[in-house]
Amino acid sequence: MQSSGEDNSKEDSRETRAGFTAVIGSPNAGKSTLVNRLVGAKVSIVTHKVQTTRFQVRGVMMRGDAQVVLVDTPGIFAPKHRLDRAMVKSAWDGAEGADQIIHLVDASSRSHKIDDKITGADKNTLKDDARIIADLKASGRKAILALNKIDLFDRDDLLPISQELFAEGVYSDVFMISGLRGAGIKQLADFIAEKMPAGPFLFPEDQAADMPSRLLAAEVTREKLMLRLHQELPYQMTVETENWERFKDGSIRVDQIIYVTREGHRKIVLGKSGRAIKDIGQQARKELQEIFEVPIHLFTRVKVSEKWAESRERFSAIGLDFDV
Numbered sequence: 001m002q003s004s005g006e007d008n009s010k011e012d013s014r015e016t017r018a019g020f021t022a023v024i025g026s027p028n029a030g031k032s033t034l035v036n037r038l039v040g041a042k043v044s045i046v047t048h049k050v051q052t053t054r055f056q057v058r059g060v061m062m063r064g065d066a067q068v069v070l071v072d073t074p075g076i077f078a079p080k081h082r083l084d085r086a087m088v089k090s091a092w093d094g095a096e097g098a099d100q101i102i103h104l105v106d107a108s109s110r111s112h113k114i115d116d117k118i119t120g121a122d123k124n125t126l127k128d129d130a131r132i133i134a135d136l137k138a139s140g141r142k143a144i145l146a147l148n149k150i151d152l153f154d155r156d157d158l159l160p161i162s163q164e165l166f167a168e169g170v171y172s173d174v175f176m177i178s179g180l181r182g183a184g185i186k187q188l189a190d191f192i193a194e195k196m197p198a199g200p201f202l203f204p205e206d207q208a209a210d211m212p213s214r215l216l217a218a219e220v221t222r223e224k225l226m227l228r229l230h231q232e233l234p235y236q237m238t239v240e241t242e243n244w245e246r247f248k249d250g251s252i253r254v255d256q257i258i259y260v261t262r263e264g265h266r267k268i269v270l271g272k273s274g275r276a277i278k279d280i281g282q283q284a285r286k287e288l289q290e291i292f293e294v295p296i297h298l299f300t301r302v303k304v305s306e307k308w309a310e311s312r313e314r315f316s317a318i319g320l321d322f323d324v
């Protein structure tokens with residue numbers, strides 16, 4: 001159609017960029033705080049209270065015409081199984097520099113450089129960071145070093161810490177930041193946005209801010225499905241949050257589709273007289289209310305489709321495996 005052709009060319013003239021940035025670091029390095037800073041206020045609703053490691057897109061940062069999907073990659077460097085190793089390897093190979101890695105280091109775990117005092121927690125953090133550095137060395141990839149919590153230090157004291165880390169030879173750039181107070185965040189955000197490859201947005205722009213909430217909600221429902229039906233159903237099943245609507249009274253309406261591959265699986269998910277899906281929905285709604293601390297109206301539908309395979313492929317191509 002003539003008119004839609006015109007619309008498309010208008011769309012095309014906007015040069016968008018989009019890609020993935022992994023934020024890695026020891027527990028307590030400040031990953032959630034940093035992601036919230038980069039993305040904006042809306043994500044914090046997701047990250048507080050939740051075991052954030054269980055889902056892997058942490059946030060979607062919009063900056064000008066760039067979209068940066070901030071991801072966790074637990075196990076990206078330490079895959080347990082051979083199959084995982086192969087997948088991780090192909091994910092990195094396929095990424096070809098399109099992805100970036102931010103290694104977030106808690107500067108306070110290294111303050112013994114200044115005061116000679118080292119705690120047990122510091123020791124664990126140093127061990128975690130040493131492992132990440134060793135893995136970066138082995139992978140041959142360069143990361144961005146973000147030295148965090150600089151608000152706790154004098155600038156002069158930070159220099160020996162950053163120099164020592166940079167000497168490891170695994171970092172391309174160094175940023176001194178405070179996720180909590182905001183120092184250095186604008187520079188870091190501009191830098192990673194600038195590095196995104198040209199291409200269409202990975203998530204619709206108007207949904208980007210809600211995307212982590214949508215994914216988390218899908219993950220909660222999937223967990224309830226697995227808990228109830230793991231013996232009857234194979235894992236070929238995915239949950240998608242197709243609609244996420246906030247109302248003025250604070251409540252949220254969530255519409256989800258559960259995709260299964262066979263009619264027989266659909267019947268299992270529904271259960272006798274719809275009992276199974278009803279229980280699963282109730283449990284999911286309860287947990288979502290606890291997470292978001294507002295009333296949730298959850299509507300689920302079950303569809304037979306190959307769609308799960310498509311989305312799995314799309315995400316596993318960049319090393320995310322939220323469906324197994």
Ligand SMILES: Nc1nc2c(ncn2[C@@H]2O[C@H](COP(=O)(O)OP(=O)(O)OP(=O)(O)O)[C@@H](O)[C@H]2O)c(=O)[nH]1
Nearest residue numbers: 027028029030031032033052148149178179180181
């Ligand atoms: N002083 C200071 N504290 C910070 C900063 N960033 C984070 N923190 C604190 O460090 C603690 C851990 O922060 P989180 O963002 O939860 O760190 P995380 O463990 O990497 O994130 P999760 O993996 O999601 O748990 C919290 O108490 C934060 O308030 C910072 O820039 N300065």
